[in-house]
Amino acid sequence: MNDKTEEFEKLVELNRDALYRIAYRLAGNRDDAEDLLMEALTEAWESFRHFRLGTDFVRWVATIMTHTFLDWRRKNNHYEFVSLDEPREDDEGAEPIDLPEDSDDPESVAVKRAFWDAANKALNELPPEFKTVVVLVDMEGLSYEEAARALNCPIGTIRSRLHRARILLREKLKDWL
Amino acid sequence: MSCQRWSEQLSAWIDGMLTESERRSLEAHLQSCETCRQTVEELRELKDKLQTIPVPSPKPEMWNRVMRHIRYRARRKRLTVVKPATWLAAAASAVLLLGAIALLWQKPTTSSPKEPTINFIVSYHADTVSLGLSDNPLCHLIATAELSEAEGHE
Numbered sequence: 001m002n003d004k005t006e007e008f009e010k011l012v013e014l015n016r017d018a019l020y021r022i023a024y025r026l027a028g029n030r031d032d033a034e035d036l037l038m039e040a041l042t043e044a045w046e047s048f049r050h051f052r053l054g055t056d057f058v059r060w061v062a063t064i065m066t067h068t069f070l071d072w073r074r075k076n077n078h079y080e081f082v083s084l085d086e087p088r089e090d091d092e093g094a095e096p097i098d099l100p101e102d103s104d105d106p107e108s109v110a111v112k113r114a115f116w117d118a119a120n121k122a123l124n125e126l127p128p129e130f131k132t133v134v135v136l137v138d139m140e141g142l143s144y145e146e147a148a149r150a151l152n153c154p155i156g157t158i159r160s161r162l163h164r165a166r167i168l169l170r171e172k173l174k175d176w177l
Numbered sequence: 178m179s180c181q182r183w184s185e186q187l188s189a190w191i192d193g194m195l196t197e198s199e200r201r202s203l204e205a206h207l208q209s210c211e212t213c214r215q216t217v218e219e220l221r222e223l224k225d226k227l228q229t230i231p232v233p234s235p236k237p238e239m240w241n242r243v244m245r246h247i248r249y250r251a252r253r254k255r256l257t258v259v260k261p262a263t264w265l266a267a268a269a270s271a272v273l274l275l276g277a278i279a280l281l282w283q284k285p286t287t288s289s290p291k292e293p294t295i296n297f298i299v300s301y302h303a304d305t306v307s308l309g310l311s312d313n314p315l316c317h318l319i320a321t322a323e324l325s326e327a328e329g330h331e
Contacts (some may be wrong), residue, residue: 031236033235
């Protein structure tokens, strides 16, 4: 293994939780998140000479990942919603979630799970360009400028897409607000 | 005044992304518009709640599979990259080979019977003279020169 590969693997190792989280939020389930990570990280490795050491590796890979995700969605419009509670045939069981500490109350857990399911479904039903902006800005905390750079579009487009995405989500999740 | 005009600014206001003049205008509108105030509250709550959606742990061995895949692609890419020196060696070998073939096909000139001629023989015999590019497969074809007296032929 050469120095470049070692450096790359070290950065992946250091940031793997954040990388997986973004992949999962974009893809919507563990299987697709794994495929998305593989493809985006392979592309990141191939472009690693363009990465400036000392800058934010996660945001750099997140940019590649969003483009990969949008390419997938353009090529294949089919998108499957996977419930967090229902096991898939090709899975070992329900996708395990680490519940927050105040999860002792079963009723509160059930309400939270129901909201998460509804929210994931609503997110997966958004047009991919809208979903990407929600994931980057609302869930990953990128600024409008960073999201605009990641998606290679003007800040005004981010502002507009984000608002329209939120309005759509508000309609779908009105029972929870 | 229609709320439609303000709609897109509500999200940007929540995120602190309005210009000073936009902010002042919108805040003046919010003072008098219950509908927009309600929308702002719901959008703010939505944003907060989206951040609470948990991410399940990855499937077992996922990172091993991902890293194996990247190493495999990296190895494959390295193998397909041919260094310029290799191309140069291949080109030089091709020139030599073509030269040898050209000489082979050249008909013997009508030389005087006493003048010696040179016959090039392309062979794989062990007693050949290497052209010094033996690392390249194309150079395994060795040309040997055999000097013979013209008078021996006639």
